[in-house]
Amino acid sequence: MGQHNISSVAHLIAEPVRSVMLITLADGRAMSASALAEAAGVTAQTASSHLAKLLDGGLLSVESKGRHRYYRLAGAHVSHVLESLASIGPVTPAWRNTPSRPAQALRFARCCYDHLAGQIGVAVTQSMLTRGFIVEAGERQYALTAPGCEWLQQLGIDMGDPAFDQADHARQCLDWTERQYHVAGPLGARLMDAFLAWGWMRRSPTTRSVTVTAPGWEGLKEHFGIAREACEAD
Known part of the structure; x- marks a missing residue:
């Protein structure tokens, strides 16, 4: 895996709003953009921008049901990365x-x-x-x-x-x-x-x-x- 890919993924995860969204999805369930916006405390427009970046980066997948779109982690490997990052450093x-x-x-x-x-x-x-x-x-x-x-x-x-x-x-x-x-x-x-x-x-x-x-x-x-x-x- 190239250095560029590592840095790109790390940048996606490190942004506070995106990290909240990813952790919110870490139980494997799919959620709507509005629910993720509420969890991260941002507007729908801001959430949409962050979700698009996470999709492009391969960290999320999306499925459509009628007029609604539901986002979930791209796989267990993403959840594993999140848990591994959270385990770095002491639990205070x-x-x-x-x-x-x-x-x-x-x-x-x-x-x-x-x-x-x-x-x-x-x-x-x-x-x-x-x-x-x-x-x-x-x-x-x-x-x-x-x-x-x-x-x-x-x-x-x-x-x-x-x-x-x-x-x-x-x-x-x-x-x-x-x-x-x-x-x-x-x-x-x-x-x-x-x-x-x-x-x-x-x-x-x-x-x-x-x-x-x-x-x-x-x-x-x-x-x-x-x-x-x-x-x-x-």
Whole structure:
């Protein structure tokens, strides 16, 4: 990759309005230009200009539905770059101890493109490692073990999915608030889908935060050994 391409992409991401738009889209959902303008605190005209640059730069894709256009990240690779950039530098005590409830919610559990992140995402990953369901497998990769495949099948996750045959089926994603890895890739996405389908978790309609439900806490305790009291005391 040439230096020019790196500098061009870095310039696109570095602009404050565009960075807010990109982070807002980092849970994988598509949003309208007006919603992104509101999130970034700019006018519709200003938002349109920034969105055009992000499209030209290959960071966003757009789809039309009737008269409306909806924008989303161009792929998981863009979300990965955003999370990696956010993980550079220390997490300050001000962030970890912030009284802001939205910030606390994001740190506790959130969507990182298509998989679970935050304290709960890291706790799920650590539990799977401790129980031998995944193992470290090279640089920035996990791998499912035979017991892990059997366990997931017992939970009702389709292990015939060809995505699990990919070398990067369980990528390590550095969590920018916890400074530890959580599981990403197809395995992370399938787990997130399952947590939502089972009613264990609910996505916020307006932010990237995720709420763990009462049945979810029961499931996390039973299958991962994750206790609500320990998580909320952290």
